[in-house]
Amino acid sequence: MPRSRIKHETTPEVQKAFLVGVEFKDPAYRARAGARLPLESSMEELALLCKTAGLEVVGQTTQTLDAPNPNTFIGPGKLEELIAWRSALDFDVVVFDDELSPRHLRELEEALGEDVIVLDRTGLILDIFAQHARTREGALQVELAQYEYRKPRLTRQWTHLARQAGGGAGRSGTGGVGLRGPGETQLEIDRRRIDERIARLKRELEEVRKQRAQHRAQRKRAEIPVVAIVGYTNAGKSTLLNAIAKADVLAEDKLFATLDPTTRRVRLPHGHLALFTDTVGFIQKLPTQLVAAFRATLEEITEADALLHVVDITHPSAFEQAQTVIDTLRELGAGAKPVVTVLNKAEQLSPEQRRRLATGALGEGIFISALRREGLDTLLAEVEAVLFERLVPIRVRLPYKASDLMALFRREGAVDSELPEERSVVLSGRIPGRLLEVFMPYAAGRSAP
Incomplete structure (x- = not known):
């Protein structure tokens, strides 16, 4: 750990x-x-x-x-x-x-x-993060980030790290003092041990990443869309997940109270099902080591069908916090995802404050109170519209062997025309925005895989 x-x-x-x-x-x-x-x-x-x-x-x-x-x-x-x-x-x-x-x-x-x-x-x-890592995945990610951060900073306070990582070095087979090579300093030994531990952690996390990818593939086959809840740390993401899913996710008035992602199934107003995933909060000056080490967890965001951006609208720097989240999403490659913005903690606002904010930079957001469960019906209706009801035009060339995608297009979208070809069929119509990533590789004009 x-x-x-x-x-x-x-x-x-x-x-x-x-x-x-x-x-x-x-x-x-x-x-x-x-x-x-x-x-x-x-x-x-x-x-x-x-x-x-x-x-x-x-x-x-x-x-x-x-x-x-x-x-x-x-x-x-x-x-x-x-x-x-x-x-x-x-x-x-x-x-x-x-x-x-x-x-x-x-x-x-x-x-x-x-x-x-x-x-x-x-x-x-x-x-x-070291204090709040609860799962094996979280512990691995934090330990990797710690080692990559500390390696170039080895000084008198950072030596013998291989024996300080909560037994991690022992598990990797590099525990204990060991024999010093010719002319090798203790600092060099520590750096070598760190390199060995980093390599092992990366291998273990790659296995975790593969497991997550398998789980996401299973969810996609079940055709249940995924909504990743994102936001600045302490904006109320876990409280919101508890409110809409009747979940029991830890929700405290602390930064980074939850570290490991939690997923819950939610039934939307018109009966559709969606999976909502609570993710680690963002923060300004987010350490690059964390972005790299938490690749497996952050892929829950990049692979989601839509994002639910939670903003603490009562914070004096709410706009700057929201912009930090948007910038981080772009860095992760998720900047083009459909986003529903929610302005949380609205119970603390006066009617005049709400009117003023409604005309500001965050004016398109939906006012809610996750704590009091107010505005959630409007929020879930908007999420359902983004996932299922708002259709975007597209023209794709699908090979006949991709019968599952043809069925998905007909079932979830609206087909305007079909043009059979020798090895494929060209479908023109409209599909939900959440399915764009699935069909874009087959966009007409490209050769079918």
């Missing part, structure tokens, strides 16, 4: 954390860093991440820079201030709101002393 660097239940006192945030003047650099929220909102989010990780935030400081300091990320004066805060507040952990380079970590650890843990936003999120 993945191992957390933050101490938890066995610690008599909660560890104290001090937060550091930087706002960059250059918009291009902010974009490269993945920053969308204003610095104040981002720091509030970082504090909530610390709370989720079991840390007590005792203070914070921010700085405006043109670019990161090449040695310590923050400027020399701000570092001296941080050292002074360390003496005054006696904190155990310093958490930066951005991802730090290996050099930044080394320099900061040396400046602050060996009894202070330096974490960046990525390391903190990985720690939270």
Whole structure:
């Protein structure tokens, strides 16, 4: 299982954390860093991440820079201030709101002393994921992300990782000290062990990915469409799944309260069935290691027939959060999926606030309250319309051997014309948008496979 660097239940006192945030003047650099929220909102989010990780935030400081300091990320004066805060507040952990380079970590650890843990936003999120991984798949994905993140950052606080990964190295056959080769340093041994563990984790996750693909193929054969519930973390995705499916998914007021995907069957207003899958929440500055390691889970999104985008409409940065989700979906290759946007927690809005939001950037969303189960009938009717009722025109050339696709076209769509050919038949008509990906390889004008 993945191992957390933050101490938890066995610690008599909660560890104290001090937060550091930087706002960059250059918009291009902010974009490269993945920053969308204003610095104040981002720091509030970082504090909530610390709370989720079991840390007590005792203070914070921010700085405006043109670019990161090449040695310590923050400027020399701000570092001296941080050292002074360390003496005054006696904190155990310093958490930066951005991802730090290996050099930044080394320099900061040396400046602050060996009894202070330096974490960046990525390391903190990985720690939270390590705490919340419940299934074998989740544990494998988090452990892989941890190793790939830590490998280039091996310093005095990261050595002997093969023996710290909750027994993982032992399972891979690389546990124990082992024999050191000629001239091989402990750091080189640790890196080699990490490489071996990463390779094993990737093999195990590939098997998980194949199993998921088989399950998705079975669902497609059953012709039950899949709706992936996506959204910014803590937007209310699990609460919504519980409401529409009478499920019992863990729903807490914490970031990343649920990590592993959960799927439930839901009957829509006109009797159609659909599978709704709750997925891991997105967040700004999402670590690239997580996107790569969670490939098997995120494929639930890319393979879904439609997406249900949940937005916490009461959040001060609701639009920026929604845009972060949209950008992440594009990065995953799911930007063209049919999307139903729901504006959750609407019970906290006044009628005037609803009217104002209805004319804003998120105006096409459906107001709901997942907690009070309000607006769900309208939501499910819209999902059903997207999946089954709204037809898009298409012309396909299907080989005669693809009789199952011909039957699917006739059953789910509307055929306007059929033109028999020697080895295939050309069907013109309309089909539900969720089936476009199935038929596009046979679009007329292309040779039949």
